[in-house]
Amino acid sequence: MGDLKDQYDKDYTAKYYKNGSIETIIKMERIWGTKRLALFCEMTAFKYRERMGKKPEQDILMEMGKILWYERKAEELINKIGTDQEIIVII
Numbered sequence: 018m019g020d021l022k023d024q025y026d027k028d029y030t031a032k033y034y035k036n037g038s039i040e041t042i043i044k045m046e047r048i049w050g051t052k053r054l055a056l057f058c059e060m061t062a063f064k065y066r067e068r069m070g071k072k073p074e075q076d077i078l079m080e081m082g083k084i085l086w087y088e089r090k091a092e093e094l095i096n097k098i099g100t101d102q103e104i105i106v107i108i
Contacts, residue, residue, distance in 0.1 A: 058091035
């Protein structure tokens with residue numbers, strides 16, 4: 018399986034979510050909408066904060082990287098909502 022750090026890009030995006038022509042996070046936004054995805058990202062960041070240091074195979078820097086990724090994504094999505102660009106496309 019290799020080192021966990023080999024499974025993530027420098028911005029802590031998991032490489033396994035980039036398989037196929039459309040990244041998983043983009044599919045999620047198309048299916049459930051920008052508002053719901055923003056909430057999901059906020060909740061996921063919270064989940065990672067709650068478990069930080071408790072999952073033996075995850076080091077703290079990886080956990081923090083994931084937290085920051087989800088917080089930034091939530092902020093990006095919230096800003097997008099403010100510009101009325103929400104489009105839901107079922108694929």
